[in-house]
Amino acid sequence: MKIALLGYGKMGQVIERIALERGHEIVLKKDEFSTYDGLSTADVAIDFSVPTAAVSNISSCFNANVPVVSGTTGWLEHYDEMIALCAAKNGGFISSSNFSLGVNLFFEFNEYLAKIMAPFDHYKVDMEEIHHDQKLDAPSGTAISLAKGVIKNSNYSNWTLDTAKENEIHIEAVRTGNVPGTHTVTYNSEVDSIEIKHTAHNREGFALGAVIAAEWLAGKHGVFTMKDVLNLNSK
Numbered sequence: 001m002k003i004a005l006l007g008y009g010k011m012g013q014v015i016e017r018i019a020l021e022r023g024h025e026i027v028l029k030k031d032e033f034s035t036y037d038g039l040s041t042a043d044v045a046i047d048f049s050v051p052t053a054a055v056s057n058i059s060s061c062f063n064a065n066v067p068v069v070s071g072t073t074g075w076l077e078h079y080d081e082m083i084a085l086c087a088a089k090n091g092g093f094i095s096s097s098n099f100s101l102g103v104n105l106f107f108e109f110n111e112y113l114a115k116i117m118a119p120f121d122h123y124k125v126d127m128e129e130i131h132h133d134q135k136l137d138a139p140s141g142t143a144i145s146l147a148k149g150v151i152k153n154s155n156y157s158n159w160t161l162d163t164a165k166e167n168e169i170h171i172e173a174v175r176t177g178n179v180p181g182t183h184t185v186t187y188n189s190e191v192d193s194i195e196i197k198h199t200a201h202n203r204e205g206f207a208l209g210a211v212i213a214a215e216w217l218a219g220k221h222g223v224f225t226m227k228d229v230l231n232l233n234s235k
Helices: 010-021 051-063 076-088 101-117 141-152 204-217
Strands: 002-006 025-030 044-047 068-070 092-095 124-131 158-160 168-175 182-188 193-199 222-224
Touching (some): 002 051, 010 025, 010 044, 010 204, 044 051, 044 204, 051 068, 051 076, 076 092, 092 204, 101 141, 101 182, 101 193, 141 158, 141 168, 141 182
Parallel strands (some): 002 044, 044 068, 068 092, 124 168, 158 168
Antiparallel strands (some): 124 182
């Protein structure tokens, strides 16, 4: 399979190595100084760039008839616009806040726990996410996805980085060192606490998941999620 890499930072380089190990060919490695030459020859593109480049990268893929997997976060105010363009161009698209297989299973655990905890309103939900100090957005896209998973299955209506109101989930965003990503969801009461936690040890899991998503998406048309890739929609 021929892959275009849109964004060639630390994640892009790990994705390149894993893609090559799995027998794929890299036909474009785009950074902020290069062009899209070679994009039209790709079977699929993987976008791990920066928020300011994501819309241009994704649009270019749709216009070149190349399905795209995007792991860039911080650009979702343009998400509906990109979905409309995908439909207009009959493109293929997967966007995820986190492609790690473990994190996507964690998303499922989180929603299940939220569902069974919903009747017990004496528990208050809090979240913490810890990332390296070079991460541009806060809270992380993964933390927002976790909060949305709780909101969908409970009486909570919003999340906040500030002091939470009664129907809000507080997210504590910590930036320190070289932490790849740690996410914790805690249900606190006066008598006990229930906690689920995912800790990434390196970038390998994110990169492998993105390549697996690209392998799954190649040749498909439509908008999909990692639930489709992992066959979790029927669970």
